[in-house]
Amino acid sequence: MNVQTERIFLNELPLRYEAVRARSIALAEPLSEEDCCAQSMPDASPVKWHLAHTTWFFETFVLERFEPNFQPHHPAFRVLFNSYYNGIGDKHARAQRGLLTRPPFADVLSYRRDVDARIMTLLAHPFADYAYTELNNLLELGLQHEQQHQELMMTDVLHLLSCNPLKPAYAETPRLVAKPAAEMEWLSFDGGVVQIGHDDQEFCFDNEMPVHRQFLEPYALASRLVTNREYLNFVESGAYENPIVWLSEGWDWVQTQQWMRPLYWQRNDDAWQVFTLHGLQALNLDAAVTQISYFEADAYARWAGARLPTEAEWENAAIQSLNATDNPTDSMQFFGHCWQWTSSSYSPYPGYVTAAGALGEYNGKFMSNQYVLRGSSCVTPDGHSRTTYRNFFPATARWQFSGIRLAR
Amino acid sequence: MNVQTERIFLNELPLRYEAVRARSIALAEPLSEEDCCAQSMPDASPVKWHLAHTTWFFETFVLERFEPNFQPHHPAFRVLFNSYYNGIGDKHARAQRGLLTRPPFADVLSYRRDVDARIMTLLAHPFADYAYTELNNLLELGLQHEQQHQELMMTDVLHLLSCNPLKPAYAETPRLVAKPAAEMEWLSFDGGVVQIGHDDQEFCFDNEMPVHRQFLEPYALASRLVTNREYLNFVESGAYENPIVWLSEGWDWVQTQQWMRPLYWQRNDDAWQVFTLHGLQALNLDAAVTQISYFEADAYARWAGARLPTEAEWENAAIQSLNATDNPTDSMQFFGHCWQWTSSSYSPYPGYVTAAGALGEYNGKFMSNQYVLRGSSCVTPDGHSRTTYRNFFPATARWQFSGIRLAR
């Protein structure tokens, strides 16, 4: 986060701030206050909580740091909307976020408006150069953080609505008809010592740094993502009843959780359907399979005689492909469809250093028993993806737009 | 439920129906839609669910039985708002009632209005005598059922608000200052063969029938309920750390659930407070202790060198006391303060017969591992209490207005 001042034009930041913040509100637009308050499982959070927590982030890490005579908007919010920062103090129990019917939705909107106004006041103020840099860096971190929560708002709402027997749609707009999937090809990449990670010339999260070297053996990556059609073959082959294709721990989950198909698939009479933000839809066989756990991705790869890529293989391939003149359109589907499980456990890069203070808890403390996903999904905000981005979830997580790219 | 037609004046029933139904809506008045949707634990239900379920009851057991060409208001509601009637079909999972952000609150109000209108149409219709009786009986059962849920709405909302660190009040009206508690006396009652249960001349639930005889040894009952002051002595004596006063199972709960005081009590600095429907209040030492589990009531009685009454002892005493000319004011606090745990396991009276069909599931199937409470509480609707009424909860239940009357 040593972003240089000269890279951020101060007169652009207020507009960017307002645009990102407004998008969160827009995402909540199709939802009722009831929808925004409910929590469908401990892993997911209510939309209202997301709206408040992202505001808490600006209040805690920007206003409290820079505002003269800082006073919190509401003392209790410091605890209610703290997600996991032990350095800040107590936190409301994660599994009980859905019980926060108070503050009411309107008060959370007021909270947002108050913090937004105070941020604008701050930006209108003359600062020392050093402070500008730090302010800009923290604001940018806050906006990137808010964008992460925008994606979570969508995956969490989808999960909530999926639990409702009425199967309500978040948005009525019908999905575009997908084109037939291209033939899958194997694209070869040279190995050798490659450069991995972010050079910190523009914004990135601390877990993408530092740039370092890794040695890769030559490898090949699939030219596109695994489709629903291909995954359906896996399902219909009886894979969910065959321990041989699963990791031991994955097979335990298949049995105890009675996994039999992707999370949102269901079979009605003779047709496969999938629950989406647009309601229950016929399964589009040409689209990328999503809402897949690591265990399912790994099992599919084994069943298909392939494997998942490492995150270094993915990053190296994405950089090479997107730099090639003949691929300005991401024909390889690196971005915008679904996050792609890698076989890499989420761990610190060599030389990784966490930030000082409570912000040091942003990423580093989660580096155990999770797997890295690369790319971005259909609900990732524009501008919030890059080749070095490291998303991460436990191997059992199924409620994200997460899918499969094969390697060998 | 063999209520005689002549006892119900048909021109009174519509007014009574409207009054009871309107009261449910009035109880929800101080709450937001968010408040009405949340579920704080599997044992409690959202207010919106209560409003819908009581409507479902009329729709299922009255309209479907009597309405020509009956069509359900919404086919899915048959499942969503079925509480526990296996005879009706599938039920929405109890622990997931808080995820029903749809149907929205407004749709549940529409559901109520639709069913109410159809009930009114039904009542305006000429019926055969036999049908009149059955209709009246079912309507009365539906109204009594709704009153039960009115009480649960209050206890469930209290629990939900108690989980909120903001400690919001349901109603702002300050509570009346309680009078000093009267001196506790022991009132003696002769035993012998006494008559227990309801004679079915007016409405009662099936579990109050039939009238039968029991033999009681002579006994004494406390002239009033145990007060907060008395229970505080128990707490401060270290009773929650002393296994000797507890039932074995109760002691397990004390330890695993870390019970240390009544559910809504808390100690702030040097003062005891209690969370109520009016928010956090100073503990009124003269009021009856409430939100007490059976295990706590039993332990208190043992600690005090007494015991809990059986339900027959309670009923016999209540009948005698209320019939006495010198006690028209319930100076013994049988009603209107809190439900009073008895030592009687909830079991069928000799000769008990369940109703035919799904309504037979109303009471009988819960007759195991629960204890009978007698009386009524501060949130029991007017007219919904009588000496033969049998309320029942598991020995661990603490979120009701349940307290203690001693016997020996």
Added chain:
Amino acid sequence: MNVQTERIFLNELPLRYEAVRARSIALAEPLSEEDCCAQSMPDASPVKWHLAHTTWFFETFVLERFEPNFQPHHPAFRVLFNSYYNGIGDKHARAQRGLLTRPPFADVLSYRRDVDARIMTLLAHPFADYAYTELNNLLELGLQHEQQHQELMMTDVLHLLSCNPLKPAYAETPRLVAKPAAEMEWLSFDGGVVQIGHDDQEFCFDNEMPVHRQFLEPYALASRLVTNREYLNFVESGAYENPIVWLSEGWDWVQTQQWMRPLYWQRNDDAWQVFTLHGLQALNLDAAVTQISYFEADAYARWAGARLPTEAEWENAAIQSLNATDNPTDSMQFFGHCWQWTSSSYSPYPGYVTAAGALGEYNGKFMSNQYVLRGSSCVTPDGHSRTTYRNFFPATARWQFSGIRLAR
């Protein structure tokens, strides 16, 4: 336990003591040290633990009380072999009894011999009259206690062996062929005020006292126990898939525990078998069904259009039947086949007083959420049954020799 000295002839007590103690050892004879150490579930205990605990009982409640300069056999045993007496101090965790590979089996035998020798020394000693009475009462309680554990040794071993895929037999002796079951008849009993409980003229447990009166409506009891043939009809009628015949809580257990038949029944090809102390045997259709939970007994009774008796009904009928001159042979199967679930929750009799000190924990503290069983079973020691005896288990317990007698 106010047993009078004159009832116990002191020269008989040593013989009786030795006989009861020897029987425990004899029961362990067919088992290996490994068999005696394992614990198959928290509810069951290892045989070695039973042998040690019954010895601990004599050491703690007799030797420590009467022996001059009492020293414990081993200080750690005070904790290791304390079952549930909080008044004595710490207890080894119940679920971890199977981890006590030390003390070795031989040391437990030494423990028994040491305590037995010291008890004999005590009995050879002259005492004051008052002390004689107390000593005799405590010794008798210890012997009755040991007989209770002799039954548990058998039910716990049966459960352990049932968990072993090799299905080993405890004893090879083949079971006697059962006679065809007699036709079931309904025997009528007058009601009225009857006397219930034990008059304390001979040994009884405190929970059988005091004698008191109860009012019974006229009732009828089945002339014999429900047979395997009858229960098989219930199973094959689909009762385990039909919620209507079950208590609500019972139906939850059926579903979550996947109950489909009695605990030790299994179907091999076309034949029903049952696992017994003699290994896997063809199901004897004429024998009484056993290893039945309260929930199953209750459901069977409902399915059969009958109900379970109350414990007072059972006791009154047993006394009348056994007193009748024409029934010296217990043709009604009150004793020696299986314990018989009653519909009575286990609660104190009117006027019940627990003993002072830790022995007060023997019975009273378990009087919640359990049901009374009456009679005795095929593994109850001779002389350890009587009409007033109150056995008790939770409604879900299935590993006892517990069966069904119908009432109406």
Added chain:
Amino acid sequence: MNVQTERIFLNELPLRYEAVRARSIALAEPLSEEDCCAQSMPDASPVKWHLAHTTWFFETFVLERFEPNFQPHHPAFRVLFNSYYNGIGDKHARAQRGLLTRPPFADVLSYRRDVDARIMTLLAHPFADYAYTELNNLLELGLQHEQQHQELMMTDVLHLLSCNPLKPAYAETPRLVAKPAAEMEWLSFDGGVVQIGHDDQEFCFDNEMPVHRQFLEPYALASRLVTNREYLNFVESGAYENPIVWLSEGWDWVQTQQWMRPLYWQRNDDAWQVFTLHGLQALNLDAAVTQISYFEADAYARWAGARLPTEAEWENAAIQSLNATDNPTDSMQFFGHCWQWTSSSYSPYPGYVTAAGALGEYNGKFMSNQYVLRGSSCVTPDGHSRTTYRNFFPATARWQFSGIRLAR
């Protein structure tokens, strides 16, 4: 496992087979049959089960493959002693291994003798060259497998005995007094592209292959293991109450499992003691800390301003150090003290291929959510360690001889 025939001298194999097999029996020598049957937690297995399972391994993967007219020793053993090989068929539930009081200990010894005799017969037989190679490879795998279980027998017995309040010792021999720990120094290693993994010229497990290249940045390793003295400083600094030094998931375990010190440490009066195979001992402050989870190792490293090494860093350093002429004595404590947690998630090496058939389940299916440990411990059999060896356990595992080497 493509071990060449010429490397194994057939006349040596029978002797080696007998020596390894005899050592398992010798390890059980100090234990009673009861000790050998009990299972203290699902992760651990009874000694008797280890003795049977290692025999099952030879029977299933050697005898069944090579013996003409193979007949199993006992058909049920195929299921009882299968650990986790789905390809072989059913398995006895892992958590119920302690209930297998049958077959008795003596029968397991017979099982061992029978299989041993049949293996010897097989080795005396002339084979085709190809078959010799395969037979030798499978026998060697079986012996290495048995050595792994010899270590587990010790860690599992230690855990079982630690659960016994009598704190019995496995072996009475007093431990040698440890020398004062040397000063800890940082030893630097060049990075660059290094070779990792086993070249398959001698026996190794499949997870150590293939040899491949990795790029390492320059790094430093501690010259010795973290001592009890150093770890005690960590404990006494309040680290178990300070979330900042823990991974998020580790902190959850600290709180929910109430971790406050290493698994077998306890504080008696003013002295720290540790439970060992020799019973309760004074904590040797100069010895390496053991019985540490990954979460504790990681937290310690963070607290100490260092980190854990990757497995490649460890392997590269071990090879360089042990090859240096001045270090023939492993002064760096790579082997023989405790397994050393690395920061590397257990995952397949590039190009890893599992064996065909059920043996393919040996290692590969466990490659998720576990961490690699390197080195060997004080209970690892002689000859069963090497620089490329990959041990692995979940991050929460504490019952192994696992400790900490720092890196930076």
